[in-house]
Amino acid sequence: MPVPRRAKLLQKRRVALLFYESSTRTRTSFELAAKSLGADTVLVSALSSSIEKGESLKDTGLTLRALGAECIILRHPNSGAPFLLARETGLPVLNAGDGMHEHPSQALLDLRTILSRLGRAQHTRAVARVPIDEKTLTGVTVTITGDILHSRVARSNALLLPRLGAQVVLCGPPELLPEIAADIGPGISIERDFERALARSQVVMMLRIQKERLAGLQLDLARYIERYQLNGERLRRYAPEALVMHPGPMIRGLEITSDVADGPQSAITEQVHHGVAVRMALLARALGSTAARTHRATRKARPA
C-alpha cells in the first residue's frame, strides 16, 4: 500500500494504550504503528491514572470507551485480562502482553523476522537445511531458552511457530521449565542440555530471567549462566549459522553476552524494527473495513 494511502487508513480513529506494566518496545511500537496509520493515540499508564486510586479494569475500560476509544491496546500483569476488558467494553482489544499468558504481537514479529532472515539467508548461506519459501517454517527448529515458566513470549511463540511447521525446543532448568510445558500444544519438546539444543537449531531465542515474577523461587545465577548463557564460544561451537533472537529487555552478561547480541547472527534490532509493521497490520485488522463502516455510521447518526 502506498504510504499516503496508508497514512489515512485509520485517520482520526481513537486508539487507547492502557499499560499496567512498564514497556519500552511494545508501547512505542504500538504507538508509532497507530500514528503512522493516521490514528490518534492516548496513553494511560497505571501509575499516573485513577488505577492508582483503585479503579477497576472494567471501569477504566468503560471510561476510555466513553471518551471515544475505539480500540484498546492492553498490557496487564494478570493473565487473561484482555478477555475481561473485551467482554466488558465490547471493543477490540489488542493484547500487548498479559501476565505469564501471551504476547501475541511479539510472536508475530518474531515470525516475521524468522521468515525474512531465513528466507534471505537461503540465498547466501546454508542456514536452513531445507528451502524456506518465506511462508512456512517446515524443517526449522527454534530453541527458546531461559525462563519459560514466566514468559508470555515463550508461550506465544511455542503456540504460533508449530502452526507454520516449525519444531519448537524449550530449554532451561526444571525450576523455570516444568515438564508440563511440552504438553501445551503440538510440535513442542524439551531439551535440558542447551548445547545439544543449539546443535539442532536454526533459530535460538533467548529470554530474560524475570526477577519480578520469580515469587520466592531461588535460582543460582552463576550456575544458570554456566549452563544456559548464550556466549560467543558456545554459539561458534554449536550453532555457528543460527539466527539469534531476544524479545528484550536483555540483561547483557546474564542470558546473553554482548558479542552475541551485537554480532552478525543477531536479529535483535530487526525484531524491534518488524514490530511496527506487524502492529500496523494488527491495528488495521482490529479497526479495519467493517469497523470503519460502523464508525462512519455512528458519526453520521450523531446529532449535529
Added chain:
Amino acid sequence: MSAILIRGGRLIDPAAGIDATRDLLLEQGLVAAVGAPGALDAAARERHATALDATGRVVAPGFIDIHVHLREPGQAYKETIASGTRAAAAGGFTTVCAMPNTTPVNDSPEITRWMQAPERNAAIRVLPIAAATRGSMGEQLTDYAALKAAGAVAISDDGKPILGDAIMRDALALGARVGLPVIQHAENTDCTHGASMNLGALSFRLGLRGMSVEAESSIVERDIALLATMRDTPAHLHVAHLSTAAALDAVRRAKAEGLRVTCEVAPHHFALTEQAIGDYDTHAKMNPPLRSEQDRLALIAGLADGTVDAIATDHAPHAPHEKEQEFERTPNGITGLETALGLSLQTLHHEHNIPLARIVELLTSGPARVLHLAQCGSLIKGRPADLVIFSPDETWTYATSHSLSKNSPFLGWDLPGRVYATIFGGWVLDPAKSAGA
C-alpha cells in the same frame, strides 16, 4: 397449620429403606403417617388435610447441605441468611450448615446463636459450623463445648486449612471429647500461594499458577495419619469439598481400615473440569479448583461406590463487582444451592446411571449421618415434616436465582429435576415470597 396429605408420589427414603409409591400425612409439623396409596385417605379426611398430588414425582426427605456460606454476619451484600435459605428452599433443601468464615469469624457461642435467631428470618433450618480456632487463625482452639451448646454441629476453619500437626491433633481430640466432627479444608497453602486453578498443562497454557493434586491429598493423608493414632477415641475427620482422585483414594483406604473419616463432593467438581475456565471465566474459579477429567470420573466412581458420604454445594455467593475482575484477583467460589439437584441428576443419574435412591441418599441421610443430625434426613413417623417433591426427568432452565448473588456458571443451563415443592416443618415454602429480605 393444616394437615397435608401427599398422595401418589414415589417415596425415596434411603434411611428407612423405602423406594416405593407411598402416601404421607403431615400434621403439626411432623410426619404423622406413611402408608400405601389410599391407606391414609380416611385419616386425612378426619383432619381436613389439604391434598397434594405427587403422582409421577419423587417425594424425598428435604435435602441437607452441610457446606454453605450464608455470608452473615458481615457480608450481607453477598448474601443474607434470609436470601441464602430461600435459594436453598428453591433447590429442595430444608437444612443447611453454615460455614464460619463470616465477618467476624463465627468462633463464639454469641455469633453461633445470632445466626440461629428468628430475626435472621431463615426459610429453613440453619445449623452453624463454628470455627476450629480463634479467628480461624490456626493457633488457639475455640471452646468446642460452649459452641456445641450454642447449636454448632461441627467445627471447621473452612476457607483455610488447619495446617499445624499439633493443632489439628488437638482439634480432633477436643472434637472427640465433645462429640463434634472436625471438617478440614484440605489444602497445603505453603505450596498454593497465588494459585488460581488446577496445576497442569492447561494452567501452564493459560499462564496461571496452579494448585497441585498433592496440595490437597497430602493434607488428607496427614489428617488420616493423625486420626490413626487416635483409634481409641471417637475422633471424626470430615474432608470438605474433596476434589482429587488421590485424596479420594486416601479416604477409601482409611475407611477400609475402619477409621472415622467421611467426605463430601461438590456438584461443580463432578459436573465440570478445568476446561470450563475457557477464556478466563471467573465463574469457573473456586477452591479447590475444577480438576482434570480423570479426577472428575474418580469422584463419580466414589459417589457411586459409597466412598463419598455426601453431596455438598460449597455455595459461595459473591457480588458482581467481585467476579468481574481479573481471574487471578477474583474471589473463589460459585453459588450452588439451586443447581445441586439438577447437576446430580444430569451427571450422576442420567449420564452415569447412579440410581436415584443413591443420589437422594447423598443429599439426605448421607449428610445427616456425617454430622449426626438425628432429626433430619428421613421421613419416618414422628420426624419433622421436611421434604421435597421433584420430577427427576422434567427439565427446567436455571434463569433466575433467589440468592442475592448470581455467580454461577450454570445460569442459562437446562437441567433435569424440577422442584415442585419444598416443605419445611409442615409448611409449603414459596421461595418467591422473600419475606422480609
